[in-house]
Amino acid sequence: MSFHNLESRSIAFSAMCQAAYLVDKIATTGSCPDTVAFNASLQSIVRTDSASPLATFGGHESLKLGYKTAIAQLGNENNTRNVQVTRYVAGLIALERKLSSNAGTLNLLGERINQVNRQLAHFEIDDSSVLSNLDSIYRDLISNLGPKIQVNGNPAYLQQEQTQHKIRALLLAGVRATVLWRQIGGKRRQLLLSRGALVAQTKQNLLRA
Template identity: 35%
Template structure:
């Protein structure tokens, strides 16, 4: 465990949060970071943090967002902070619920098997990930409220992408905690994490 590894995992959360906001506000997202975030869900038995996300370029958006959100003198987006904190709350609830953890793992394994014949970005795969989120994490008494343009959020494909990204963000949240991440770091280790993110960039 190291602050470098927890920073990478935190960038994974920020990437998912930024993409959720982009869908909700603009109806559009950059495909490369979107697929990198989805791919992280499928890396159940990864041997390292790097293995979860692949090359650091796959997390470029997340690292940039982390620097903007935690850096000094930068304009923060409260919605992104709200989504990341929500992911952390759901991660805490999930980790205490073994039955739900098992259900998510089984669901992810079934979806991973499907990606042998379907592309990760196929609407059927995204819908399966969204359904897994709906049937598990959104059953908790706490839910992440996504704000945005109703015309974008009412689009079923966008709604599926948002739920799949929230699942990816919470997956990163589990990894962040495993790597020694904790909320106090967001207060006391901000400068260090920004430096680490800048070095990766």
């Protein structure tokens, strides 16, 4: 079954927005506002053989935050767009382009993700040891591929190791969502030229959450 359709792309784009939103909130407040969304984003990293884009992210309920964020970013009703989220999504798209053209890094990424899967036989996805592993994957394989994503926030929180691990794990989840988005036909120009259709589809997704 082909998933080269608007519904699947809206799901993947919302997952990108969800990861970016959580990065912003953790960086600025020091805490995660939505544990379900956080865990779903991280779980998507290790779901490499899901039956559908929706299954990758655990269903509509797990993407409720992402749907709301995508609608706010693209619809911009009542001037609700978050500039930091826009920056982070743009950064994810730039990193994905570098990653997808680097076969060696993609192979290494697959091997490292398999290690995380083995780790999950003993720990939950949000365990500190798993977060540390995801952090190191992002630092070792992704962040140096292109212009680094500069995360803005409260220095008191950004200096905490656990906060850093959560942020890099979420950026890795964001890259994973962006890879999927691109694989099913996602393109930057659609975010400008097909914005209305994407917002309408995402609102339909949100009704199912």
